Amino acid sequence: MMNKRMIINDIKANRLVSAATFIFMAVTAMLLGLSIFLFAGLSDSIDRLMAEAETPDFLQMHTGELNKKQLMAFTQEREDVEKMQICAFLNLQNSQISIGSNSFVNNMQDNGLCCQSELFDYLVDAENKVIQPAEGEVYIPVCYRKEYGIKPGDIMRIGSEELTAAGFLRDSQMNSMMASSKRFLVSDADYEKLRPLGSEEYLIEFRLREGSDINAFATAYRDAGLPDNGPAITYALIRMMNALSDGLMILVILLISVVVLFISMLCIRYIILTQLEKDRSDIGMLKAVGISRQDIRKLYFSKYLFLSAAGCLTGIILAVITGQPLGTHMKELYGEAGNTGLIYSCMIFGSLAAEAIILLSVYANIRRTDKMTAVEALYSKNAQVKKNLWLPATVITAAALFMILVPWNMRSTLNAPEFVTYMGIGESQIRIDIRQTDNVEDKAAAMTEEIEQDKRVRDHVLMQTGSYKTVLPDGASYDLMIENGDHSRFPVRYTEGRYPEKENEIALSVLNAEEMGLKQGDTVIVCREMKDGGISEVNCTVCGIYSDITNGGKTAKGCLKKPDDATPVMWSIIYLSLCDDQLAGAWTGEYQQRHASFEDGVRVTLIADYLKETYGQTIRNISNASAVSAAMSGIILLVVILLFLRLVIWRERSDSSLRKALGFTSTDISRDYLKKALLYILPGIVLGIFAGIVPGQSLAAMLLRSMGAYSFHFIIEPAVVYAAAPAFVLIVALGAAHLSLMEVKRIRAYECLGAGKAK
Amino acid sequence: MSAILKVNDLKKGDILRNVSFEIGEGEIVAVMGPSGSGKSTLLYNVSGMDKPDDGEVMLCGTEITGLSEDEKAELRLNRMGFVFQQMNMLDNLNIIDNIVLPAVHADRKHKREYYAKAKALMDSFHIGDLAERKVNEVSGGQLQRACICRSMMMGPEIIFADEPTGALNQTAASEVMEAFIRMNIEGTTVLMVTHDSRVAAICERILYILDGEIRGELKLGKYAEGDSRVREQKTVRWLEDMGW
Structure with a gap:
């Protein structure tokens, strides 16, 4: 009772100091609570979505012929495989797509249609229930809802065909804008009907038994020579992609909360030292009348305990209030977190932890009163060095x-x-992707010729990607997607070394270098298919390592494409810049129009838009x-x-x-x-x-x-x-x-x- | 009369040099001396507020120089009281809360009894109506009497007072001295430091300290109503003899 009165009177007498202490405690509790609240919420929502949608553990994309028998045989042989399925994905030309009044011509994603999966990797609705679309209906990826202002009932046009948007879907694999493809869900009948409008690629998906080693499985898959004409993705990578776009914001809030915690501790320390300096004679008196050191500490500490309790409570309320709007986007993308009790407990724990850290420093500072004797505290002006x-x-x-x-x-x-250079993309203005066409090489050559004649283009370079078999120093074989071309023109950012200049040089993405166990200066044998039907082995030195997020982060760069090389080109990319930067938008639009037909397989992208x-x-x-x-x-x-x-x-x-x-x-x-x-x-x-x-x-x-x-x-x-x-x-x-x-x-x-x- | 305080060969830097003396139970003793003579240092060292360099101090039968801070706090709380010149009280509490503060901190269970005791003490020192006042709402004399009440709360065997009237006017000083006399009559031993001969004259004995040594002692006997003037004259003459 008396302590309470002392605390209240002390707070009244030192309003500014008490208010500042309270604010520090509340803000620290709020920020730490908020970051934990958002982090736990995001993590729980993603886990719940991935569990309910049954996200695959291993996923291999593949374009072209598919040997199903070979895949079935591999699956049956492996004890770690629980389920396997092959999902078809009908890649559409963005210029053909529109929803309501919105055209997708400027959309950068690989948009396509698919049917609901049979065994796992389900596309789910807002309640995480598996969607079964009726004929004539389409479910739109939820990330497009806000971007294009789409409402259920809007009409989606694909070429001349029409579908009605029946609702929105959550895709546990491709929800994030960082995933480069988006799946629209249609009925099996509609898929069959629309099949001629696009090119089909396959997602070969595996669910493994609990406790299986995904990396070992991925190696076994690769070594078995199964279809792998595209990037391979694992559960962990999908989870990371899902977590990143919102997770980064949470990390920033966490960083800020750590700085605020530091500021709070520093300020409260100075407040306490000044307070003790001011109250020195009171402390002396308390000692002189026989109040023990513990009781004096308790007396001072109880005030901070009170402020901390009030600050913590306020902080938690503020965290809940601010957490709601900040978490809206996450909720829409990944759904409600299931375990709200646990999440709120985590948030309260975070806020309490912040207060505990502050109170520990308060206690350490208050212990300084122990060192003063009653006489020093009462009479000596210089008992404490003034801070x-x-x-x-x-x-x-x-x-x-x-x-x-x-x-x-x-x-x-x-x-x-220039941020693209960290992402494995050259710093150009425009990129032209040539994919999904029967003859990528011919189309790329025609496109290059067209560009060379365009006076508005200042510089351009053609990159051709093919899959090469390599032999590692330990004798193991490794399939590598190598992008061949002149890498000096629009170079990416190399963390080590430089771009390849000669036929016997190769640069690897960080992920590939890690997986292959190679570092700069190491050598690897690259096997080229020759026009005469033979195989030519090139002893390549790793000349550089770069960061990359494209194609699952596993890429390589080389200068292997020679006239006698017959390794098939999977896709080509032309990077270019214009003489006049201002023209980029118009130029892109013009080329998009000119190559709008699907058969062209050409996509023209403004890098700025892509980013x-x-x-x-x-x-x-x-x-x-x-x-x-x-x-x-x-x-x-x-x-x-x-x-x-x-x-x-x-x-x-x-x-x-x-x-x-x-x-x-x-x-x-x-x-x-x-x-x-x-x-x-x-x-x-x-x-x-x-x-x-x-x-x-x-x-x-x-x-x-x-x-x-x-x-x-x-x-x-x-x-x-x-x-x-x-x-x-x-x-x-x-x-x-x-x-x-x-x-x-x-x-x-x-x-x-x-x-x-x-x- | 057995000694409640026995000091033997007490040393503290250059301020106290081999000081030895005794205070009997129920005595009221003043320590006098010019500024810088070491009288306050003597008080702090014999009351356990400061640690002497050498020597022995037996207080209430306990050798206190070797006690830990917590043991000394226990001693200060239960067996002795301290009254300061500057009348330190916590601004955040009213007068009665300040008085019961050490007692309640030591023993929360008997809070009600402590408040009743504090009220009785305040009444006996004629400040009962100030119980709920703030520290800055009372006069110096009233505040010093409140400090005496605080020092009396746990029924101490001895009270140390450091210039208890030093910051007071004459009327307030008289009120405070009356309080000390009553306290002593009721059996509490008092050792006080003062430079005021009128205050010292009410004491049973006066010790004169100079350059850290006890140089003389004046025995005045128990105070009785009406002999103040004679005691004062005797004290002044003695002090002159001592060279003050």
């Missing part, structure tokens, strides 16, 4: 700027045209997180500078009073404080810019590594990094200083004499 209260201003200015710059730099990096579509959601999420982070750091900075300057003014009150007695005005004193504040804030800004770029980059690189982007460097916007963000921080800090300095006017000249001096 420099300006230092937190530097550190927190830097931390606030860091909180603004890291998400912003991530956003600008994902937004920058926007692939990373659009991620960029939007990070933009949201970066806006929240900027607002949060602004508030924190305001509170901290306000608080610490008040504490400084309080501590130097008698000096200021003396100066007033000697004839200084409030403006003179305020000006001196402002100069000193700038002296500490400006280095904070410099430190913040540095931290936002250098350690911030390392942290972001760690996050982006999970996306497959290796050896990552920030692509910064100098106007924001060096001007706008520091200016924002400076304005907030000076605004807070101005508010604090209003207190100087209330200091009276007579206070230095002792009368009316604030205790």
Whole structure:
């Protein structure tokens, strides 16, 4: 009862300090709770969707002839296979598709039709129930609902055929915009009817028994010489793709919450030290009247415990409120989390953990009272070295700027045209894919000729991908998709080494290098099919390793395509840039029109659009997180500078009073404080810019590594990094200083004499 | 009369040099001396508030120089009281809460009894009507009497007072000294440091300290109503003899 009264009176007497402590505790609890809430929610929703849709453990895409008998024999032989199925996917030309009034001509995804799977890999509805479409109905991937404003009942046109959008589907494999294909679900009858409008490819899918080694299975599949004319994907990769676009935002929030936790601990430490300095004689008295060290600690700790409990509760409520809108997109894509009880428990645990960390540091700081003897506390002015209260201003200015710059730099990096080079794509303006046509090579040659005659094209290069058998140093064989061409024209980002220039050089994607166990300088034998029917073995040196997310991340680059080479070309890509950047949109549109017919098998893509579509959601999420982070750091900075300057003014009150007695005005004193504040804030800004770029980059690189982007460097916007963000921080800090300095006017000249001096 | 405080060869830096003396149970003793003579240091070291460099201090039958901080806190709580010149009380609590603070912290179960005892003590020192007042709403004399009430809460055997009237005007100082006399009459031993000869004159004995050594002792006998003037004159003369 008495403790309660003491706490309430103390909070009333120190409103600003108590409010700041409460805000720190609430914000920390909110952020940590929120990140755990979102993370647990996302993880649970994805797991639930993947469980209910029965996502395959191993998936091999394949275009062309399919030997079903061979596949069945392989399946029957393997004890680890529980189920196997072959799903057909009817690849459509985007220019043929429209839904309602929306044309898909500018859509970057491989859109196609499929029927509901028989055994597993189901396409499910909003309740995660398996959909069985009726004739004339189509179910649209849920990710297109918002993008195109599609409503049930809209008409989907494929060429001259029409289907009615009956609803939306969740695809546990291809839900994420980072997955490059999207499946539209139709009835078996409609599929048969529409089959002539597209080209069919196959998804050879396996569900393995529990505890099976997926990697061992993938190796066995490859070694068995089964159809593998396309990328292979595993359950883990699908899960990662699903988690990434929203997961990255959660990681950014987590990063911010760690910074805020650090700021809170630092601020509360200084608050406590100042409080103890102020209450030193009270502590001395308490010791002198026989109150034990534990009881004194308890007395001080109980106030922070109370503030922490209130902050934690507020933080949890705020986390629930903010978690709802932030989680909407996840909910739509992956469904409601099943285990809400557990998720809320995790969130509460996160908030409590944040408070526990803060309270531990509070306790450690309060223990300082133990060291003082009663006499020291009562009478010795120099019993404690006074802490420099300006230092937190530097550190927190830097931390606030860091909180603004890291998400912003991530956003600008994902937004920058050169980001594609981390993704395994050359930095060109436009790419033309030539696939799904009977003769890729001839079509590519014709296309190249057409481009060469186009005066608007400044530079172009043809890349041809074929599947080559390789022999590793240990004698094992490995099928490698090698993209052949002149890699010097639009180079990708190499984490090690450089692009291949000669026939006996090869560059590998990070994933392939890892799987093949090769590093730069190692050699591998590549087997080429020759026109005379023979096989030519080329001893290739690994000259470079690059990051790639295309084709499941497993690619290679070489210069093997020679006139005598007969290895079939699976697909070709032409990368090009125009003389006039402004023309890119119109040029793309023109070529899309010209090659709209499906038989052409040509897709013309503006790289900027490709990025926007692939990373659009991620960029939007990070933009949201970066806006929240900027607002949060602004508030924190305001509170901290306000608080610490008040504490400084309080501590130097008698000096200021003396100066007033000697004839200084409030403006003179305020000006001196402002100069000193700038002296500490400006280095904070410099430190913040540095931290936002250098350690911030390392942290972001760690996050982006999970996306497959290796050896990552920030692509910064100098106007924001060096001007706008520091200016924002400076304005907030000076605004807070101005508010604090209003207190100087209330200091009276007579206070230095002792009368009316604030205790 | 058995000794409640026995000090033997007490040393603390250059401030106290081989100080030895005894205080009997029920005595009221003043320590006097010029500024910097070591009188406050002596009080802190014999009361366990500070740790001496050498020597022995037997307080209430316990050798206290070797006690841990917690053991000393226990001793301060239960067997002794302390009154300061600066009348330290917590601003966040009212007067009565401040008075019961150490007692309630030590034993929450008997909170009600402690509040009743505090009220009775306050009444006996004529400040009963100030119980609910804030610390900054009472006079210096009233606050110092409240501090005395706090020191009396656990029924201490001895009270140490460091310049208890040093920050008070004459009227307030008289009120406080009356409180000390009553306390002593009721059996509590008092050792106080003062530089006020009128305050010292009410004591049974006065120890004179100079340069960290006890240089003299004046025995005045028990205080009785009406002999203040004579005791004061005697004290002043003695102090002059001692060279003050």
